[in-house]
Amino acid sequence: MTAIEQTEAARPRGTRLPRRARRNQLLGAAQEVFVAQGYHAAAMDDIAERAGVSKPVLYQHFPGKLDLYLALLDQHCESLLESVRTALASTTDNKLRVYATMDAYFAYVEDEGGAFRLVFxxxxxxxxAVRDRVEKVSLQCAEAISDVIAEDTGLSRDQSMLxxxxxxxxxxxxxxxxxxxxxxxxxxxxVQLLTSLAWRGIAGFPLHGAEH
Amino acid sequence: MTAIEQTEAARPRGTRLPRRARRNQLLGAAQEVFVAQGYHAAAMDDIAERAGVSKPVLYQHFPGKLDLYLALLDQHCESLLESVRTALASTTDNKLRVYATMDAYFAYVEDEGGAFRLVFxxxxxxxxAVRDRVEKVSLQCAEAISDVIAEDTGLSRDQSMLxxxxxxxxxxxxxxxxxxxxxxxxxxxxVQLLTSLAWRGIAGFPLHGAEH
DNA sequence: AAAGCCGTGGAGGTCAAGATCGGCGTGCAG
DNA sequence: CTGCACGCCGATCTTGACCTCCACGGCTTT
Known part of the structure; x- marks a missing residue:
């Protein structure tokens, strides 16, 4: 009953790849496993097996498990931040901006093979190292949104960040x-529903800080 | 250089407690350690030492690490759900309801020695087992809120849940x-700021589903 | 007051998972 | 054709954390 046979799933098993391609393949396999199992439950054996290689090659490309995880995390943090910034810059109509930004989050969650789990x-x-990256990307997204809010309302920096x-x-x-x-x-x-909710909420702020 | 001496922190060291009290003390110690370190980084040795007892007594009160964690998790899930329900039932004025509910989350996060980390x-x-409990309490809170929304607006069940x-x-x-x-x-x-945001957003829904 | 019992304490077993060492096969240069 | 270099694999080591076995001391009973 030992695990001998399930190596047939995605195995060229023996193909020699150039270094860059191998690295990308390993990242892909690691992402699948990390997304499906989480960091702790994911074993380096699983990742190696998923990629169709043995553990030593994995360690020849990444110094350790954490480095592998951080490489993926950085990649997808960057991706999220870029999506949000692009959405915010896609128009000057604030209501459309709200829609676009919300939609960016939905798209991010829906796409990329569930990679959002690594971040959220x-x-x-x-x-x-992980906490820093997650907090940083959250803060950067919030700051990007906050800039727009602060510019178009009379709210203070702290308030618009909230x-x-x-x-x-x-x-x-x-x-x-x-x-x-x-x-x-x-x-x-x-997205439309959420946009209605948020837009009505936001649009009430422009002229007055917070009445009664 | 072995750890021999740091057992002096909070030790009656040798006091015999009635079973119920001992159990509560263990829960308290476990909460401190789990909150500070997270589940994986927390060692049973740490918890036992923090409580001033040895490991076997810990295992005489809880079958394993997971059970201990689940006991705490259940406790604080229950606490959150009760706070939210109480807040929702505290008034019939919907704007005050929003304020009270938001404030309940703030109070929950602020109090209880950081126990919210176990849930959030x-x-x-x-x-x-953990995933089920966390999802369940989120869903129950959302349903409690959704009931009020669905009652006072013309939105569908799915929409009000969103x-x-x-x-x-x-x-x-x-x-x-x-x-x-x-x-x-x-x-x-x-809380006031968030309430303004949310209330303006919500109050727009009563008569019409979602126009343009 | 003496003896037994029950709960406490420290030391150890087991096992899973991250990290690593000697052989093997393949492709190329001479 | 032959030797070399390079990347890959099977098998192994070690650490660390969860989880139990042999001595000890206070409380109860006659």
Whole structure:
């Protein structure tokens, strides 16, 4: 009953790859395993087997498990930040901006083979390197949103950051819920609904800080 | 250089406690360690030492590490759900309801020695038992909120659930951010700000589903 | 007051998983 | 044709954390 035979899944088993290509393949395999199992439950053996190589080659490309994880995490943090910034810059109509940004979160959660789990549902937040990266990307996204809010309302820096964190948080939480609940509401409609909620909330701020 | 001496921190060292009290003390010690270190980094030795007992007694009260964690998790899930339900039932004025509910999340995050981390920042979400509990309490909170929304607006069940998940998400995310950012804005004001945002957003829905 | 019992304490077993060493096959230069 | 170099694999080591076995001391009973 030992694991001897399940190596047939995705194995050229014996093909020699150039170094760069091998590295990318290893990253792909690692992503699948990390997304499916989480960091702790994922074993280096699993990743190697998924990639169709043996463990030593894995260690010839990455010094350790953490480095492998961080490489993926950096990649997808960058991706999220870029999506959000692109969405914010895609228009000057603030309501459309809200829609585009929300939609960016939905797209991010839906695409990329579930890689969003590495950022939003990591089980390695105790590791300072991971915590730093996750907090940093959250902060950077919030700051990008906050800049727009602060520019178009009379709110202070701290206040607009609170709202920005909130808007990013809604997008992220609802997008994950929407994905997990097998999408009873179509994506367009969900984003539209959230946009209505958020836009009405935001649009009330321009002239007055916070009345009664 | 072995660790021999740091057992002096909180030790009656030798006191015999009634079973119930001992169990509570163990739960307290476990909570401190789990909150500070996370599940994986926390060692049973640490918990036993923190409580001033030896490992066998720990295992006489709890079958294993997971059971100990689940006991704490259940406790604090229950606590959150009760706080949210109490807040929702505290008034019939919907705007005050929003304020009370947001404030419940802030209070939950601020109090209880950081226990919210067990629910919102667990590093054991891959364990099905943990995942089930966390998802369940999120869903129950969202349903409680959703009931109020569905009752007072013309939105469908699915739509009001999306909004409810969003509102719970904002509260949770912003409360955590507020706590972590060493509170540059006083709690009352932060809750007030969020309430304004959310209430304006929600109050637009009563009569019409979602126009343009 | 003496003896037994029950719970406590420290030391050890087991096992999984991250990290590594000697052989092997392949492709190329001379 | 032959030797060399390079990348890959099977098998192994070690660490660390969860989880139990032999001595000891206070409380109860006659």
């Amino acid at each position: 549902e990591s089980d390695l937040t105790n590791e300072p 709202l920005a964190v909130g808007l990013g948080g809604v997008s992220q939480v609802v997008a994950r819920y929407w994905l997990a609940s097998s999408s009873p509401v179509p994506r367009d409609q969900a | 920042e667990s590093d054991l979400t891959n364990e099905p 909004l409810a998940v969003g509102l719970g998400g904002v509260s949770q995310v912003v409360a955590r951010y507020w706590l972590a950012s060493s509170s540059p804005v006083p709690r009352d004001q932060a």
